[in-house]
Amino acid sequence: MLLQQLVNGLTLGAVYTLLALSFSLVMGILGILNLAIAELFMIGGYIGFAAIGANLPLPVALVAGMIGGALISAVIEKLGYEPLRDAPVVTPMLSTLGFSIILQNVAINLWGSDPLQLPDQYLGGQLQFGWFTIGKMQLTVLVATVLLVAIVAFIVQKTSTGRALRAVAENREVARLLGVSANRLVLFAFMLSGSLAGAAGVLISLHYAAITPYVGVEVGLKAIAVMVVGGSTRIWGALVAGPLIGLAEVMTVAYGGSQIRDFVVYGLMILILLLRPQGLLGGAQIDRGQRV
Amino acid sequence: MKDWLLQLQKVSKIFGGIHALSEVSCTVPRGEIVGIIGPNGAGKTTLFNVITGAYLADSGNVLLDDQFVTNWAPYRIVRSGIARTFQNIRLFPSMTVWEHLLVAQQHSGSIFRRLLPTAWADPAACERAEEVLDFFDLTAVRDREARSLPYGIQRRVEMARAVTMKPKLLLLDEPVAGMNQEEAENIRQLMLRLRETGLAILLIEHDMNFVMNLCSYLYVLDFGILIAEGSPTEVRNNPVVLDAYLGQDADA
Numbered sequence: 001m002l003l004q005q006l007v008n009g010l011t012l013g014a015v016y017t018l019l020a021l022s023f024s025l026v027m028g029i030l031g032i033l034n035l036a037i038a039e040l041f042m043i044g045g046y047i048g049f050a051a052i053g054a055n056l057p058l059p060v061a062l063v064a065g066m067i068g069g070a071l072i073s074a075v076i077e078k079l080g081y082e083p084l085r086d087a088p089v090v091t092p093m094l095s096t097l098g099f100s101i102i103l104q105n106v107a108i109n110l111w112g113s114d115p116l117q118l119p120d121q122y123l124g125g126q127l128q129f130g131w132f133t134i135g136k137m138q139l140t141v142l143v144a145t146v147l148l149v150a151i152v153a154f155i156v157q158k159t160s161t162g163r164a165l166r167a168v169a170e171n172r173e174v175a176r177l178l179g180v181s182a183n184r185l186v187l188f189a190f191m192l193s194g195s196l197a198g199a200a201g202v203l204i205s206l207h208y209a210a211i212t213p214y215v216g217v218e219v220g221l222k223a224i225a226v227m228v229v230g231g232s233t234r235i236w237g238a239l240v241a242g243p244l245i246g247l248a249e250v251m252t253v254a255y256g257g258s259q260i261r262d263f264v265v266y267g268l269m270i271l272i273l274l275l276r277p278q279g280l281l282g283g284a285q286i287d288r289g290q291r292v
Numbered sequence: 293m294k295d296w297l298l299q300l301q302k303v304s305k306i307f308g309g310i311h312a313l314s315e316v317s318c319t320v321p322r323g324e325i326v327g328i329i330g331p332n333g334a335g336k337t338t339l340f341n342v343i344t345g346a347y348l349a350d351s352g353n354v355l356l357d358d359q360f361v362t363n364w365a366p367y368r369i370v371r372s373g374i375a376r377t378f379q380n381i382r383l384f385p386s387m388t389v390w391e392h393l394l395v396a397q398q399h400s401g402s403i404f405r406r407l408l409p410t411a412w413a414d415p416a417a418c419e420r421a422e423e424v425l426d427f428f429d430l431t432a433v434r435d436r437e438a439r440s441l442p443y444g445i446q447r448r449v450e451m452a453r454a455v456t457m458k459p460k461l462l463l464l465d466e467p468v469a470g471m472n473q474e475e476a477e478n479i480r481q482l483m484l485r486l487r488e489t490g491l492a493i494l495l496i497e498h499d500m501n502f503v504m505n506l507c508s509y510l511y512v513l514d515f516g517i518l519i520a521e522g523s524p525t526e527v528r529n530n531p532v533v534l535d536a537y538l539g540q541d542a543d544a
Contacts, residue, residue, distance in 0.1 A: 154409075155407060158409045158410070159406060159407050159408060159409060159410065159413075160394070160398075160405075160406040160410050160413065160414065160417075161406045161407055163387070163391055163394055163395045163410075164395060164398065166384065166386075166387060166391075167384050167387065167395045170384040170385060170386065170387065171382055171383075171384055173382075174378075174382045174384070175384075175395070176366060176367055177344070177346075177366050177367065177370055177376070178370065178395060178396045178398060178453070178457070179367050179370050179371060179396075179398040179457070180367075180395070180398050181367075181398070
């Protein structure tokens, strides 16, 4: 039973991790919270549903969700961020809030406000490992998350684009002086972030075999909490905080009841932030690059 | 006529009615080290900011290799061959020395090439970084994060990052500020070796003694005005210069 809940918690945590990484890719580089990410996640879920409904294999559904998320994110960057990049940070944040409301509205009009559900046969079977079972879908979520995180880690750490992203995050002015083209990079960061959100949406909607246009707000808010708990100046904080929050949530529901779920999850967030205001992996402020 | 690399023609910069630079003209010949000295607040760093495009000049011209680069975007000026360091070191704190040298080499490769590991995608950049690492004697700290390095080494990393871009002209803003004798001498030797590679250097310095045996020519700036120029010996014996420096000391 406990082991079973651990697996459930890790599965949920994996999705939070992906979504938190999506938030922190943009946050780390631009210092703005792209609120539309929560709705990219929701749209990703619908794309995943549509693909599975059309009898496409799961990897295709995942890639479709990622491409959808990346493309919408690119539009948001072009229309909602780039024209406002010299405005105070709250302005582009509000424009992303506007986009998130529009996206939710589009989803309600396209797919209705009632939850959509997948018939049971899509859920896949259960795999038996000794004394616990894991759903094939759960395993898929975990494996896909590990793969995606590895790809992002590789891009950020080892490639020329990733280094340029980090340089812009640490000192935008100097990075530009070195010939880094900040505009192209910002677009790339938005698209990478959007594709992660889309992937997370596909994974969670297929995992629960259900989706509503309102899923983005609830899960998105938790992902923001995960990012902050992990330390918003360090994008890898999400890798620790995601599973932690996922486990806390599932354990609470299993042993305490779902009525106190959010109380425990957000209480834990506040507690961690009181003890470590910079987040679990966050560095001190002085470690950050000078922003001129 | 001499082979000028950089020419400034009557460059002026005004901040809210204050003349930070008034019709400053100066030149840097190819392959030489030229110094700009002057008391604090004389406009030395402002001059660097105008040359690199960080500030827009209100009048006057900047020419590199006989090409007008006045008020170009900073990245275009960098690409045309002027690299700089800063008075207060500006590194990327959590990036390693090696990464600093790679990030300074932004070639306009395709997006796919730029998403491959740099060692495969751009061996030339790695080779260049290796070469500079060796020149600046930074091989031992190659994989250390910039913030964990001692001050003197951070200065060398910043110079190395600028040199990696293969500039024609290197602008150094008080490269030995806050250093002890030994560290300063180390930087001086580096500059001499850089000159041997054919690089021209324009150096801002507060301390007149440091530039004496280093620069082939000196400009003296005070309140945004060029008050003297000449060989180091000429400048040292120029009563106007002594006045500017002594006057400042008397005030301090």
